[in-house]
Amino acid sequence: MVVPEEFPVGLDADWQAPGSVKIDCPYLKNWLLDTGSLTERLQSLCRHFELKLIGQKKQPLHTSEANWLNSSVPGEYQVREVVLMxxxxxxxxxxxxxxxxxxxxELGGLGCQPLGQRLFNDPRFRRGGFEVCRIPAQQWLNTQQPETLWGRRSRFYFDNLxxxxxxxxxxAAPVYNQE
Known part of the structure; x- marks a missing residue:
């Protein structure tokens, strides 16, 4: 599968606690703070769901990632980037x-399988709280689209990891369609 060139690699955003960000739209807020499987929610809204793997490898973490993980060891993580279609x-x-x-x-051999399928089907994984971000579409996607893109992140725990x-x-995500 070829990933369109317009997708950026990396995600160094200004992450904030949801309570410190004004999210006016209840529909959007529901999507951002939904603790269930995003993969399953997206699959329920389309006829054909596909995961395009951009890459998975050891690489330096963004400062905010290293800080959130309390890690200063560069080689102990792999970064996986995908697009859900x-x-x-x-x-x-x-x-x-x-x-x-x-x-x-536990997470070996993921390939083009959604990570969420493993995380939400194994009770040993526990999800922590969310952080959210707003990213100008023009800056991130190098496009003329004026809208703001929303994102979320959370930590998952497995034993001491x-x-x-x-x-x-x-x-194009359904999060922006309130139908």
Whole structure:
């Protein structure tokens, strides 16, 4: 699968606690703070769901990621970036920071399988609280679209390991349609 060139790599945003950000739209707020599986929610809204893997490898973490994980060890994580597609439209860009120990065990061999399928079908994974961000579409996607994109991230815990799953809702995502 080829990922369109317009998708950025990386996600170094200004993450904030949901209570410190004004989210006027209840529908949007519901999407941002939904504790269920985003993958399952998206799959229920389309006929054809697809995950496009941008890449997964060891790479430096953004400062906010390292701080949130309380980690200063650069090689102990892999970064996985994907685009979740609904009926051929790019809906979500996701960046996950996964401990190498989990890649070697419970989360090995993900390939094009959604990470959420593993996390939400294994009761040993626990989700922590959310942070949210707003990103100007023009800046992030290098486009003329004036809207603001919304994102969320949370930590998942497995024994003494923690990981980050961050998701940005792209312009075609159903989060922006209140039908």
């Amino acid at each position: 609904g009926d051929g439209a790019p809906w979500v860009f996701a960046r996950s920071v996964i401990p190498e120990a989990l890649i070697q065990s 923690s990981m980050i799953v961050a998701e940005v809702f792209l312009p």
